[in-house]
Amino acid sequence: MGITYEDFLDLEYDPLDDDLVCEFYIEPADRMDWEAAASRVASESSNGTWAELQVEGSVRDLSATAFSIDEEAGHIEVAYPDALFEPGSMPQVLSCIAGNIMGMKAVDRIRLLDCEWPVTLVESFPGPQYGSAVKSEILDAGDRPATATVPKPKVGLTTDQHATVGYEAWTGGVDLLKDDENLTDQSFNPFEDRLTESLAQRDRAEDETGETKSYLLNVTAPGSEMLERVDMAAEHGCEFVMVDVVTTGWAAVQQVRERCERHGLAIHAHRAMHAAFDRVPDHGVSMRVIAQIARLCGVDHIHTGTAGLGKLENEDTEGINDWLQGECHGLTDVLPVASGGLHPGLLDQLLDELGANIAVQAGGGIHGHPDGTHAGAIAFRHAVDAAAQGHSVEDAATDCPELERALEKWGTETPR
Ligand SMILES: O=C(O)[C@H](O)COP(=O)(O)O
Ligand SMILES: [Mg+2]
Numbered sequence: 064m065g066i067t068y069e070d071f072l073d074l075e076y077d078p079l080d081d082d083l084v085c086e087f088y089i090e091p092a093d094r095m096d097w098e099a100a101a102s103r104v105a106s107e108s109s110n111g112t113w114a115e116l117q118v119e120g121s122v123r124d125l126s127a128t129a130f131s132i133d134e135e136a137g138h139i140e141v142a143y144p145d146a147l148f149e150p151g152s153m154p155q156v157l158s159c160i161a162g163n164i165m166g167m168k169a170v171d172r173i174r175l176l177d178c179e180w181p182v183t184l185v186e187s188f189p190g191p192q193y194g195s196a197v198k199s200e201i202l203d204a205g206d207r208p209a210t211a212t213v214p215k216p217k218v219g220l221t222t223d224q225h226a227t228v229g230y231e232a233w234t235g236g237v238d239l240l241k242d243d244e245n246l247t248d249q250s251f252n253p254f255e256d257r258l259t260e261s262l263a264q265r266d267r268a269e270d271e272t273g274e275t276k277s278y279l280l281n282v283t284a285p286g287s288e289m290l291e292r293v294d295m296a297a298e299h300g301c302e303f304v305m306v307d308v309v310t311t312g313w314a315a316v317q318q319v320r321e322r323c324e325r326h327g328l329a330i331h332a333h334r335a336m337h338a339a340f341d342r343v344p345d346h347g348v349s350m351r352v353i354a355q356i357a358r359l360c361g362v363d364h365i366h367t368g369t370a371g372l373g374k375l376e377n378e379d380t381e382g383i384n385d386w387l388q389g390e391c392h393g394l395t396d397v398l399p400v401a402s403g404g405l406h407p408g409l410l411d412q413l414l415d416e417l418g419a420n421i422a423v424q425a426g427g428g429i430h431g432h433p434d435g436t437h438a439g440a441i442a443f444r445h446a447v448d449a450a451a452q453g454h455s456v457e458d459a460a461t462d463c464p465e466l467e468r469a470l471e472k473w474g475t476e477t478p479r
Contacts, residue, residue, distance in 0.1 A: 082181060083179070084142050086140050108163070109159060128141065137345075152314075161348050185391060188359040188361065188394075190395050191396070203274050208420075208423045209238050210422070212232045212239070212241060225260075232440040233264070237440045242279060243426070247284060290322050309337050320362070366403070398420070401417060407470065409475060413450070432468065
C-alpha cells in the first residue's frame with residue numbers, strides 16, 4: 064500500500080517532545096474539506112506529494128502529522144519529526160515548514176503563525192552571543208533602553224557628513240550610530256572610509272562624554288564580501304555589525320554569526336522586507352516566526368516594531384518581544400529594537416507598552432529636530448531617561464529646552 068496525503072492526518076496524535084510543532088492559519092480552497100487541506104499541508108511540507116507514492120519502510124518516519132484542526136479560528140497544528148531536519152540548517156528547516164505549502168492550490172491562504180521549537184533542534188543552532196547583555200557588556204545603558212540613530216537622508220550623505228552626524232548624535236547622548244538598511248558600499252559613502260571615519264568620531268565622542276559609544280555598521284553584501292566586511296569591522300575596533308537579515312537570507316546570517324563569534328562582534332538585525340511575508344494577516348510567515356528564526360540563527364538585536372506608535376505597520380510587538388526574551392531551551396535572549404517613526408513625544412507611551420529592556424531608534428525623530436541633530440539627540444536621550452524612570456515626556460521637558468522644542472514640533476502623535 065502506498066502513501067497518500069491521508070496518511071499525514073491523525074487527530075489523535077500526541078506530539079513527541081522532539082517534534083517541531085507549527086501552528087498555521089489556513090483557508091481551504093473551494094471544495095476542499097478541512098481534513099483534506101490540513102493533511103495536504105503536512106504532506107507537502109514533509110515527504111508527501113499530490114500523487115500516491117509506492118514506498119515502504121522507514122520513509123514514513125519522516126512524515127509530518129496534522130493533529131489539530133480548529134475550523135472556527137482557521138488554525139491547524141502540524142507536528143514534524145526531528146529526523147526530517149538537518150540540524151543547524153535554517154534554510155532546510157524553512158524549505159519544509161514555509162516552503163511549497165505557501166503556494167499550494169489546496170489552500171487559498173496559509174500563514175505560519177507560530178512554532179514550538181524542540182530542544183534537539185534548538186541546540187543545533189548557536190543562538191545569540193550577547194542578546195540584551197549588549198546593554199551592559201558593550202554599552203553603558205544599564206537598566207534604560209539602549210538608544211540608536213540612523214543618519215537621514217538614509218542614503219546620499221558623504222562619508223564626512225555621515226561621520227559628523229554620528230559625532231553630533233553621540234555627543235548629544237545617543238549610544239549607537241546605525242547605518243540605514245540600504246546604505247552599504249556606494250560611491251558617495253564607501254564602506255571602509257565610512258567605517259574608519261565614523262569610528263574616529265566615535266572615539267572623539269567617547270573621550271568628550273566619558274560614555275561608551277558604538278556603531279551598527281551595515282555589512283550586508285553578497286557572498287564572501289559580507290564576511291570580509293565583518294573582518295574589517297573587527298580589525299577597526301567596531302563592536303557590532305548590522306545585517307539586513309531577510310534580504311540577505313538565513314544561510315548568510317548563519318555564516319555571519321559564525322564569523323562574529325570569532326571576533327566577539329554582536330549582530331544587529333534589520334528586518335527590511337519582512338512585511339512581504341507578514342503584512343497581509345492571513346497569508347505568509349508571521350513576524351513572530353521571523354523573530355524566532357533570527358534568535359535561533361544568533362542575532363543579538365532585531366527590529367520588532369513600535370507597538371503601533373511609529374510609522375510602520377506592526378504585528379504584536381509586545382508578544383514577539385516576550386518570546387525573544389523568554390526561556391527557549393537555554394538560548395540567550397535577543398534585545399528587541401523599536402524603530403520606524405519614533406520621536407521623543409512617543410517614548411513614555413512606548414516604554415509603557417514594551418518596558419525598558421529594548422533599544423529605541425530614531426532617524427527623523429532626531430535629525431528632524433528644528434535645531435538639528437545634536438539638539439535632537441539631547442531631546443531623545445532626555446525623553447528615554449525620563450520614560451525609563453516612569454516620568455511623562457511633558458514633565459521631563461520642563462528642564463530640557465531641546466525636548467520642549469521637540470514636543471512643540473511633533474507633540475505626542477503617531478507619524479505617517
Ligand atoms: O532603519 C530604520 O530603522 C529606519 O531608518 C528608521 O528611520 P526613522 O526613525 O526616521 O523612521
Ligand atoms: Mg531605515
